[in-house]
Amino acid sequence: MFKDLDPILHSQLRLAVMSILISVKEAEFTFLKEKTNSTAGNLSVQIQKLKEAGYIDVTKQFKDNYPQTICKITKQGIKAFEIYVTSLQSYLGTG
């Protein structure tokens, strides 16, 4: 009846990050922080979890003398997001 919800994605902040990355394909840490209205600490942790899960790739480099963290969704991440969305339908009555 109810499909299990991927615990990696069933988190407000991680879901927001994935939601952004699904549409823009690539985003900076600071951009994600601003868009999700999250604290840097929380975002840092959640990005690590998404990376560990293989849902995003994280590249660290320097830009204009400052460190820059770039996040990019993976194929696996896209798949997981899609599955999560359809699984949710079973709870919302919208599917």
Added chain:
Amino acid sequence: MFKDLDPILHSQLRLAVMSILISVKEAEFTFLKEKTNSTAGNLSVQIQKLKEAGYIDVTKQFKDNYPQTICKITKQGIKAFEIYVTSLQSYLGTG
């Protein structure tokens, strides 16, 4: 951009319970336990939280010599569920 998700509802089991109660209006503990495939302990705790939040009413009685717990969604619960669903749209790109 992203609407906050009601933490009471952003829980797999509590959401499943609410999803059932939205459609059937009233359900027994054992029915919820079976439909959600949860353990009694977990369900007991989550029902209490939904009750504390004012999202459901809980009635305890005896039926055929056995204790019986009946759950019913409240107006507030229906409203909260609806808000949760529309808030989720902002994450899923489906709204």
Added chain:
DNA sequence: ATAATTTGGTTTATATTATAAACTACTTTA
């Protein structure tokens, strides 16, 4: 020049949540 502030984060500590295990109280069946 150097002290204070800002940028872009990470790490660590704490509070919250979810879950399972253990327990209660009673009923039914062997």
Added chain:
DNA sequence: TAAAGTAGTTTATAATATAAACCAAATTAT
């Protein structure tokens, strides 16, 4: 009357989320 089943609750533990504190370097103000 002992064992097993029903219908839960309580308690302990593991997992999560979040905030606070911290770090390293850059910039700006004095």
